[in-house]
Amino acid sequence: MKYFIFRNYTVEPFFKGLNVVFSGYENISFVDAEAGAYIWFYLSPYRTDNQIIANEITNYGNLLELVLAKINPNKPLLVFTMQVVYKINYQTAESNVEEAIINYNQKIREWTRDNRNLKIIDISDFFNRFSREQLIDWKYYYMSQMPLNPKLASDFQQWFERQxxxxxxxxxxxxxxxxxxxxxxxILGEDGIEGIKMGETYPGNTYRFFQEYCLQLHQNGIILTVCSKNNEQDVLEVWEKHPDMLLRKEHLVTYRINWNNKADNIREIAQELNIGQDSLVFIDDSPTERELVKQMLPQVSVPDFPKQPYLFPEFIKYLTDNYFSAYELTQEDAAKTQQYKENAERRQFQNQFVDFESYLQSLEIELTIEPLNDLNIARLAQMTQKTNQFNLTTKRYTEIDIRNFADKGALIYGLRVKDRFGDNGLTGLIIITTSTKKEAEIDTLLLSCRILGKNIETVFVQYILNKLKVSGVQTVKADYVKTLKNNQVAEFYSYLGFDVENISEMQKRYNINLDNINFSTPQIYKLIEK
Amino acid sequence: MTERLKNVFKQVFKLDEIADNISQANCDKWDSMGHLNLIVEIEIEFDISFEPEEIAMMKDFKAVKELLKKKINL
Known part of the structure; x- marks a missing residue:
């Protein structure tokens, strides 16, 4: 991806290694139309006159507004917030610079509402890691117009990549x-339920703080699980009875409390939740356990644990910045834990039925097929980014890409799945492009792994194929593109009755003639089209 | 020290070999931005700081080496 960077100072070293073109200093007259994305990286100026600083910052805001109107709204624009690094305080009560900064940052946040391509990068998150002496090397400022110390370039690159x-x-x-x-x-097994430390006083208050953090992760849609070497009965007693235990059984989607090897337990947890091992972060105070997991399950992230419990605050900041931050969460994300839990209950329920058909029947599955709209576009784009297993082509799209598809006349449908245990939300997507009236091609087909195992995938695709047939389409082409994770769908199109057109090592191309088929939706599914 | 210095040159200018007579005049990549990157990397590698006047004098490998020697021996 080629970036075009609007800037007001020398910042080249900070974007080393990226494919970038820089604007002139404070120059917005030229906008590189070839660029795939734009970056707005303006730094607050160093002046002795605070009113001048305030005026310049206001002016930068105006320039940005002009740029926003000029660039292609289908291309991402990453805008850095502004923060004062150096300022002379002549009068404590004077606040013109602060106000200018607040206005500037406020404005760019407001613009994100109407400009879905504008994304904010909060520079204070980077600046706050350093002192002013580290942030500025005055020699480079005067020699090369660099307000930011070029020695921080590699720290910046790392941070920027994460952003x-x-x-x-x-x-x-x-x-x-x-x-x-x-x-x-x-240790519960040695100290007993009265002896373990959590609560109001040190060190119990540090563990409480960490538990509060875990609850926040839970609210932000991160799945909480426990893996511990303990007697399950003892732990259940703590969860039920200990007054200072904030994190309780109902917050956990699953747990493994036993004396088995932790690597095996974690492998099982990933399987049970139907997520990749690279989606897991393992937290354990024991270096031995961490080492074992690192070696046996190299895809699992295993951060070092703080040496002292009073270092939890730094630890949780590290965890969030490196693993759990999200730009913005959809409702589905926040409700995810609930859905994984419902799935676990479904699995238990399944055991009561002898034949699969009557089990499906009893689930009262309701499928809703809805076309692309302003409310579901964020979630549909997100699914292309995150779905790995049931994903036929694994093409990653942004909201802008999805919109482009729609503009070119592609058919885009989301799938909502509901059953007696709860609402899974939007969990499926199909994108179909049409070259002629009679020929269509499935560009993207994916379903969240949460809803698999109920034959929903077949019903969904058959319904869409029927729809195409009714609209006059004769041939539908489709691809399976192999990745490390989507092996389970390698034969999906064959199963549906598609014919193989050609096969290479990484890809299979299919087509199906709709004249010869007639799908009907089985009675056990209730199907609604919006 | 010469070897370490050459490695910095190699890394900054992305070159496989550094001639002893490399200079701003005979190396395309040693432009003003290249110069800035070079000084930053040398300062980091040897944990020293050059004065602007010294930076202005470092127009070829020999000059850089001499100034660096002086700094380290101080």
């Missing part, structure tokens, strides 16, 4: 927590 990931919604899905000396102080 890009956050914007692309790449984050971990699940945290696996140890108990003894992790969620509480002491």
């Amino acid at each position: 890009l990931e956050i914007i692309k919604l790449q984050r971990k899905k699940c945290i696996v927590l140890d108990l003894d000396n992790t969620l509480w102080g002491g």
